[in-house]
Amino acid sequence: MQETLLQFIRHLRHAGVTISTAETLDAMSVAAQLGYRDKTLLYHGLAACLAKTDEQRQQYHSCFKQFFEFDLKPDVANESEETAENESSESEANDAMSGQGSMGGGGGSGQGNQGQSGQNQSGQDQEQSRSPKSEAQNFDQLRADVIRAAAQAQLEQLRFPTQRGIFRRRILEALNDPQRQSEIQALGNGDAQQQERSRWLQQQRDIQLEMVREMIDRQLLLTNNAEARATQEALMRDSSLSAMDQYYRKKLPPLIRKLAKKLASRHKQRLHRAKRGKPDLGKTLRRNIAYGGVPFNRYWRQKKREKSEIYVLCDLSGSVSAWSEVLMLFVQALAEVLPNTRSFVFCGRSHEVSEEFKSFPAEQALALIRHKHGMGSSDYGLALNSFRDQIIDKVNRRSCIIILGDGRGNGGDTGIDALRELYQRARLLLWFNPEPQSNWNTGDSEIRRYQSASHYVAECGSLRKLEYLLDDLLTLMR
Amino acid sequence: MTNARQQIDTLISQLAEQGYIASDNIATTLYLAKMLERPILIEGPPGVGKTELANATAAVLNQPLVRLQCYEGLDESKALYDWKYSKQLLYVQVLKEKLQDVLAGTEGLSGAVEKLHQLDDIFYSEHFLEPRPLLQALKSDTGAVLLIDEIDKADYEFESLLLEILADFKVSVPEIGRIAATHKPLVILTSNNTRDLSDALKRRCLHLYIPFPEADLEGRIVDSRVPEISEQLRRQLVEFVHSVRQFDLKKQPAISETIDWARSLLLLHADKLDRQLVEDSLNVLLKYEEDIDLVRPELSSLLRNSH
Numbered sequence: 150m151q152e153t154l155l156q157f158i159r160h161l162r163h164a165g166v167t168i169s170t171a172e173t174l175d176a177m178s179v180a181a182q183l184g185y186r187d188k189t190l191l192y193h194g195l196a197a198c199l200a201k202t203d204e205q206r207q208q209y210h211s212c213f214k215q216f217f218e219f220d221l222k223p224d225v226a227n228e229s230e231e232t233a234e235n236e237s238s239e240s241e242a243n244d245a246m247s248g249q250g251s252m253g254g255g256g257g258s259g260q261g262n263q264g265q266s267g268q269n270q271s272g273q274d275q276e277q278s279r280s281p282k283s284e285a286q287n288f289d290q291l292r293a294d295v296i297r298a299a300a301q302a303q304l305e306q307l308r309f310p311t312q313r314g315i316f317r318r319r320i321l322e323a324l325n326d327p328q329r330q331s332e333i334q335a336l337g338n339g340d341a342q343q344q345e346r347s348r349w350l351q352q353q354r355d356i357q358l359e360m361v362r363e364m365i366d367r368q369l370l371l372t373n374n375a376e377a378r379a380t381q382e383a384l385m386r387d388s389s390l391s392a393m394d395q396y397y398r399k400k401l402p403p404l405i406r407k408l409a410k411k412l413a414s415r416h417k418q419r420l421h422r423a424k425r426g427k428p429d430l431g432k433t434l435r436r437n438i439a440y441g442g443v444p445f446n447r448y449w450r451q452k453k454r455e456k457s458e459i460y461v462l463c464d465l466s467g468s469v470s471a472w473s474e475v476l477m478l479f480v481q482a483l484a485e486v487l488p489n490t491r492s493f494v495f496c497g498r499s500h501e502v503s504e505e506f507k508s509f510p511a512e513q514a515l516a517l518i519r520h521k522h523g524m525g526s527s528d529y530g531l532a533l534n535s536f537r538d539q540i541i542d543k544v545n546r547r548s549c550i551i552i553l554g555d556g557r558g559n560g561g562d563t564g565i566d567a568l569r570e571l572y573q574r575a576r577l578l579l580w581f582n583p584e585p586q587s588n589w590n591t592g593d594s595e596i597r598r599y600q601s602a603s604h605y606v607a608e609c610g611s612l613r614k615l616e617y618l619l620d621d622l623l624t625l626m627r
Numbered sequence: 628m629t630n631a632r633q634q635i636d637t638l639i640s641q642l643a644e645q646g647y648i649a650s651d652n653i654a655t656t657l658y659l660a661k662m663l664e665r666p667i668l669i670e671g672p673p674g675v676g677k678t679e680l681a682n683a684t685a686a687v688l689n690q691p692l693v694r695l696q697c698y699e700g701l702d703e704s705k706a707l708y709d710w711k712y713s714k715q716l717l718y719v720q721v722l723k724e725k726l727q728d729v730l731a732g733t734e735g736l737s738g739a740v741e742k743l744h745q746l747d748d749i750f751y752s753e754h755f756l757e758p759r760p761l762l763q764a765l766k767s768d769t770g771a772v773l774l775i776d777e778i779d780k781a782d783y784e785f786e787s788l789l790l791e792i793l794a795d796f797k798v799s800v801p802e803i804g805r806i807a808a809t810h811k812p813l814v815i816l817t818s819n820n821t822r823d824l825s826d827a828l829k830r831r832c833l834h835l836y837i838p839f840p841e842a843d844l845e846g847r848i849v850d851s852r853v854p855e856i857s858e859q860l861r862r863q864l865v866e867f868v869h870s871v872r873q874f875d876l877k878k879q880p881a882i883s884e885t886i887d888w889a890r891s892l893l894l895l896h897a898d899k900l901d902r903q904l905v906e907d908s909l910n911v912l913l914k915y916e917e918d919i920d921l922v923r924p925e926l927s928s929l930l931r932n933s934h
Contacts, residue, residue: 167826171830172830178663182631182662182663183631183659190631190655193655193656194656196834197655197659197834197835198665200834201668206836440712443716445712445716
């Protein structure tokens with residue numbers, strides 16, 4: 150039974166619910182306390198220790214339904230218990246826990262009696278096939294065979310969709326399928342009665358094939374393609390965006406949100422620790438004169454936190470627009486730790502887009518911005534000059550400016566003077582360049598000149614590099 | 628195993644005696660918390676009876692309720708323990724002469740300090756310890772229900788402070804050592820979800836989410852709280868509140884508002900809802916002018932539906 154629970158927890162993890170070892174232990178004691186009989190009870194009990202956010206609760210609900218083939222209405226639960234009545238208590242529990250569960254335990258009851266049971270039944274079933282009850286029994290028998298075969302084939306190890314074929318073959322082998330197929334063929338050439346039987350066998354086989362397919366689908370659904378996804382995510386973090394397929398780009402926003410959440414939670418903690426400040430000796434002494442100068446009440450020096458502002462300017466021209474979108478998404482997702490952010494985009498003139506992000510969800514805002522300001526070749530001269538005009542009276546020693554662009558101005562005005570003016574005023578001016586360093590200063594790239602008017606020019610060729618850069622930035626800004 | 632089911636059903640009826648109508652989910656979690664000695668973290672919109680559950684539980688268990696209301700800046704001297712500084716000071720003054728007697732005959736400063744060392748840390752003993760709610764709950768002789776209300780309002784530091792108590796039911800006081808609970812209290816934490824709690828805290832708790840109840844359950848709750856209300860009015864009222872919750876409101880009316888509204892309608896001697904009555908008493912149900920403005924034009928259709 151424990152094995153079943155562990156499998157369930159594994160499936161929850163695959164579905165993206167984070168469950169620690171301690172919570173697993175909790176789940177075990179919950180199950181021990183409540184028993185497996187009353188599923189509604191088990192559902193609520195396990196929910197209390199496994200699903201801890203709104204999102205997780207929904208995942209848990211669908212996983213529980215999938216895994217235990219379970220309907221929350223009590224009458225249905227009773228029915229499934231009735232069907233399992235005849236079997237021993239152990240397998241009863243397993244059966245109630247559905248196919249996944251019995252894979253752990255029931256693998257031993259070998260192949261031998263399967264062929265037998267199939268043949269023994271065949272005669273009776275033909276006679277009784279009209280009454281619905283025996284049909285249902287037959288169906289259960291077929292299903293039990295498939296479940297046993299699946300256990301033999303170790304279906305729970307199925308991870309990738311590409312393994313579908315292998316596991317299908319293994320299960321069919323465990324079901325003695327090749328033998329049955331030749332039997333069907335042999336009987337098909339015989340007399341009328343034999344042909345009838347061959348047709349019946351064929352029908353049984355079709356039903357089982359369908360079951361096998363369903364079971365494999367379900368297993369894939371349960372593992373939720375988790376490992377393939379994890380590999381993909383790792384790949385996406387390291388690969389260059391320009392080389393990335395549109396298909397993968399669509400999957401970026403959730404990944405970015407995940408990375409941003411990690412960053413935010415780390416820097417939130419630091420922020421609080423830094424706020425403590427130094428003891429105010431004078432005030433402490435003054436206020437404690439009543440106690441003979443013994444400092445019973447301590448006072449800390451109140452430090453006014455100066456809010457730092459971040460200005461992000463992104464190039465929306467064709468070559469780097471994908472990166473700009475990633476950066477803007479990242480910065481928006483970091484809103485919790487970077488409250489004062491203003492975003493600007495440019496192809497020609499710079500436009501502020503902070504309002505769009507405030508009134509629409511991030512992805513929708515991006516689409517809107519792309520539509521309004523995107524597509525065109527970059528004119529750095531106009532962009533930097535108009536950017537300076539918009540923000541110069543706000544920029545001070547607490548401001549941080551991030552510019553994302555490849556610094557390729559198509560030979561036009563560089564706007565370097567405007568940049569230098571900002572550089573001299575701001576606390577930090579960073580230039581993120583998505584191009585690999587080897588390509589800098591080739592062709593029309595002006596990045597060397599921009600380097601002289603920035604505190605740091607960084608290459609942000611992959612999501613991982615961008616994550617590190619922002620991590621450093623947050624440490625600096627705190 | 629049916630044992631668990633029975634006990635949970637008993638719990639539901641016991642809670643009902645206290646005027647708390649619990650769903651299966653709530654009762655199961657409460658039962659588990661008691662059996663496994665785990666804290667419960669209750670989340671849900673304001674006014675669905677999170678705090679009330681703690682009150683009812685304390686009454687069912689016949690144990691005192693120790694309540695700690697969280698707010699920004701809450702620290703251990705207000706939540707856990709503090710030293711009775713003035714008492715210490717007073718004792719020092721009073722005992723000055725006694726000290727001179729004790730120290731008489733010692734040679735030099737080091738001798739006096741040596742002598743003092745032998746006296747132990749009398750000023751930092753339990754007599755000078757002022758227990759705050761958390762410590763009170765741990766030291767209670769009969770066991771207690773500890774309600775830590777609106778934990779999301781407290782700082783991160785306070786959350787970390789709670790971890791030791793929630794996991795081991797022990798408190799470290801540097802000057803004394805670890806104080807363990809005599810009877811483990813049942814801990815209930817509530818959160819309005821204004822911020823995410825740390826994973827470490829969530830891991831240690833059973834999690835319970837109380838949503839707005841379904842119409843049937845809410846009807847029973849109103850019935851148990853305001854038994855004088857007529858059947859027809861109760862049904863209309865609950866249906867009306869449910870359809871009001873479909874609007875995009877600044878603040879959704881919670882159960883507590885439904886109950887308040889039922890009480891005020893009773894005071895107005897109403898036996899069924901009509902437009903005038905609802906319009907006059909809508910401010911009991913909705914707490915923002917914008918919300919009232921949003922609902923008022925829809926009143927007739929809402930009332931038609933709830934008839």
